[in-house]
Amino acid sequence: MKVHSTISPDLDQMKDWRRQIHQHPELGFEEFATSRLVAELLKSWGYDVHTNIAVTGVVAVLKWGNKPGLRLGLRADMDALPIQEATGLPWASQISGKMHACGHDGHTAILLGVAEAISRLHRTQQLPGNGTLNLIFQPAEEMGFRGGAERMIEEGLFERFPCDALFALHNFPGIPVGKLCFREGAFMASSDTAKLTFTGKGGHAALPHLAQDPTLPASATLLALQSIIGRNVDPNQTALISVGRMQAGTSANVIPNTAELELSIRTLAPEVRDTLEHRIRTLAQSQASAFDCQCDIVYSRGYPVLKNDPEMTHLAINTAQEVFGVDQVDASIPPLTGSEDCAYFLEQVPGCYFLVGNGDNGHDAGTRVGPCSVHNPHYDFNDACMEAASTFLVSLLSRYFNPNEEPEA
Numbered sequence: 001m002k003v004h005s006t007i008s009p010d011l012d013q014m015k016d017w018r019r020q021i022h023q024h025p026e027l028g029f030e031e032f033a034t035s036r037l038v039a040e041l042l043k044s045w046g047y048d049v050h051t052n053i054a055v056t057g058v059v060a061v062l063k064w065g066n067k068p069g070l071r072l073g074l075r076a077d078m079d080a081l082p083i084q085e086a087t088g089l090p091w092a093s094q095i096s097g098k099m100h101a102c103g104h105d106g107h108t109a110i111l112l113g114v115a116e117a118i119s120r121l122h123r124t125q126q127l128p129g130n131g132t133l134n135l136i137f138q139p140a141e142e143m144g145f146r147g148g149a150e151r152m153i154e155e156g157l158f159e160r161f162p163c164d165a166l167f168a169l170h171n172f173p174g175i176p177v178g179k180l181c182f183r184e185g186a187f188m189a190s191s192d193t194a195k196l197t198f199t200g201k202g203g204h205a206a207l208p209h210l211a212q213d214p215t216l217p218a219s220a221t222l223l224a225l226q227s228i229i230g231r232n233v234d235p236n237q238t239a240l241i242s243v244g245r246m247q248a249g250t251s252a253n254v255i256p257n258t259a260e261l262e263l264s265i266r267t268l269a270p271e272v273r274d275t276l277e278h279r280i281r282t283l284a285q286s287q288a289s290a291f292d293c294q295c296d297i298v299y300s301r302g303y304p305v306l307k308n309d310p311e312m313t314h315l316a317i318n319t320a321q322e323v324f325g326v327d328q329v330d331a332s333i334p335p336l337t338g339s340e341d342c343a344y345f346l347e348q349v350p351g352c353y354f355l356v357g358n359g360d361n362g363h364d365a366g367t368r369v370g371p372c373s374v375h376n377p378h379y380d381f382n383d384a385c386m387e388a389a390s391t392f393l394v395s396l397l398s399r400y401f402n403p404n405e406e407p408e409a
């Protein structure tokens with residue numbers, strides 16, 4: 001049986017849902033209306049729907065066959081960003097200061113389209129063998145720290161809805177529309193932050209010998225941080241420390257009491273992540289004591305390294321190449337230094353997180369100011385990538401539950 005030749009997701013419906021969600025963006029853990037829309041649609045198609053997981057998360061379950069079979073998870077994120085939309089599009093955000101600037105409106109609509117198509121297969125008894133499909137709509141991907149995925153897992157997601165494999169996607173501007181991009185192994189970076197507060201003793205700028213100036217250890221640390229990348233990390237590994245904020249003092253004639261640095265720290269390997277934390281702590285403390293100051297460190301671990309399972313990644317690549325041809329597929333895209341909440345799911349379940357091309361944002365009546373990345377006020381999810389993304393996921397489901405199926409000619 002060739003599922004992808006017998007069923008097509010409804011593109012017009014997906015576009016309508018996408019634009020409806022786009023007009024009503026909701027921030028992390030506040031996706032009440034989006035979650036309600038998702039749950040109502042899934043119920044209407046016969047799914048067993050579970051709501052309020054991690055506040056607004058939804059899981060929809062479909063079982064078929066009379067024996068237990070494999071259990072597949074497909075995941076979409078639902079949250080928007082605190083950005084004032086500047087696209088001027090007819091379906092632009094109606095909520096001031098909130099915007100779907102990362103395309104999670106599109107991801108949600110794609111998974112709804114897949115859900116509806118698979119419910120048709122279910123009704124017509126065309127689903128292969130025995131199996132369970134768990135559709136996971138997660139809240140709060142954009143938090144960076146303690147997001148929706150971690151919280152869904154803490155609330156028993158995989159105990160309640162066990163999955164043997166899990167797949168998820170993200171749109172990516174700048175990649176041709178609908179092109180599918182994969183990478184086995186570490187694909188997206190861990191993302192941690194550190195706040196370093198150097199405390200000395202403030203005083204008059206004219207009397208430095210009576211003060212302990214905290215700007216000196218802060219400055220020395222700022223420069224020395226890059227030596228961690230150059231001297232402590234294997235040159236073949238990815239590691240990144242950016243100082244996003246440095247702050248001290250209020251006036252030219254005052255030596256401040258404190259000086260602060262805030263860092264963003266990213267890697268593609270857990271052992272490098274540990275090295276960076278250890279070295280940042282040691283360096284900052286040593287610099288503080290070298291200048292007779294103290295250093296207080298608040299080190300926060302955010303999303304972990306996202307790792308794609310080799311077997312599941314190969315299944316996804318083979319399916320994509322069979323359905324769309326090799327030119328529409330990049331089987332080994334370079335890793336990204338961005339981070340993703342889905343990493344928590346992929347720590348628990350083997351699977352693959354992949355990208356679908358969003359094009360150059362020059363689509364739709366040419367109203368755009370040119371290519372722009374996600375998280376930009378001019379960004380818009382490209383509805384034209386939904387056909388490839390949804391068709392691919394339906395085909396992937398077919399191949400996952402029916403691995404001996406002959407590829408479509």
Ligand SMILES: [Zn+2]
Pocket residue numbers: 101102142374375
């Ligand atoms: Zn984002």
Ligand SMILES: [Zn+2]
Pocket residue numbers: 102103104141170
């Ligand atoms: Zn995103």
